[in-house]
Amino acid sequence: MSKQGYHHGDLRRALVEAALHLIEEKGPTGFTLSEAAKTAGVTPAAVYRHFAGREDLIAECARQGFVIFGDVLEHAWDGGQPSALSAFSAVGRAYLAFAKRYPGHYMAMFESGLSPQNSPALGQVALKARNVMDQATEALLAHIPPDRRPPLAMVSAHIAALSHGVIELHARPPAGTRSPYSPEDLLESGVGIYLRGLGILPPDQ
Template identity: 35%
Template sequence: MGRIAGQPYHHGDLRRAVIDAALEATRESGPTGWSLRELARRAGVSHAAPAHHFGDKAGVLAAVAAEGFGLFADALEAAASGGPQETGLAYIRFALAHRPHFEVMFRPELYRLDDPGLLAARARAGAVLADSGGALAADPARARATAIGAWSFAHGFAGLWLSGSLPESAAEDPEEVARSVIGVLFGREG
């Protein structure tokens, strides 16, 4: 068994333990409401262990964002064959199911932008979003603007739902509400 900062190290996977602690802390108090010392306590490791492995809080958040973008890309790719509507709904489902990841992923000021895993996963997700949103455009010259519009809808809807800013929606199914809105905005059946 290895030792970190004089304390026994019991975890088989320090990286996973710290990321899980960061996700739990983010779920409870947002991505800025915790410290590395708190993550260490939650993970049951010495206070120096997270810094030793990740460097600093930005390093932990880069790992959270990289994992999130990987999961996000997987979800978008799985839905893409169903067309742009399904890809948009997959976006919203991901945000609701992976809220702590989502709260970090689109806050680049919180993490290291040069992380190779993060860059690759973000590029994968971005390619699916661009292809899917662009498929909504009747005019290829408008594909980029249409893709940005579709992305803005999905991201905005997810953010509004997660923040509780759609008060009448508390008893509703977010996917059904989103389908209805997609039908209105993009002329698709809901």
């Protein structure tokens, strides 16, 4: 990429795109700021016009990812239509689809060591996705009497953990390995077993 002709916003965008490419290739901790600058076609000094360092650059990748992630989950949830269960399943499929389509963003968000809880900027944009998961979980729990209803935050966290586990183990397997089941089928069956175990779904559903 040429070092000439960058506008202010173009350079920042080029650096983010370079970082996303390197994250996909080497992981969020596997590249240097100099490599990101070289990939973007600029000098390392140019990076500091926009980012305080490598972690700041990765944080921007994560921030953009959470914005997209929240929109994807919200679109999948669609207000719980046509039913809470079908919409919840759509959210699970959207979780996997996001990780496949935006692997660099996903790794920056969840594998870089950056925590939305410790970063106001990340926490703010991550809130939308968390709210969608909470809404979807609350709708599934609505028919259970309050005194028998499991904690919403716990169920939502367990579903997120299942989703991340399927992504890590089966949606991005090492070269030469292959699961006999699709990630979508694995997630759907795993969530179904979990929800039936809690009494959220009847045995025959």
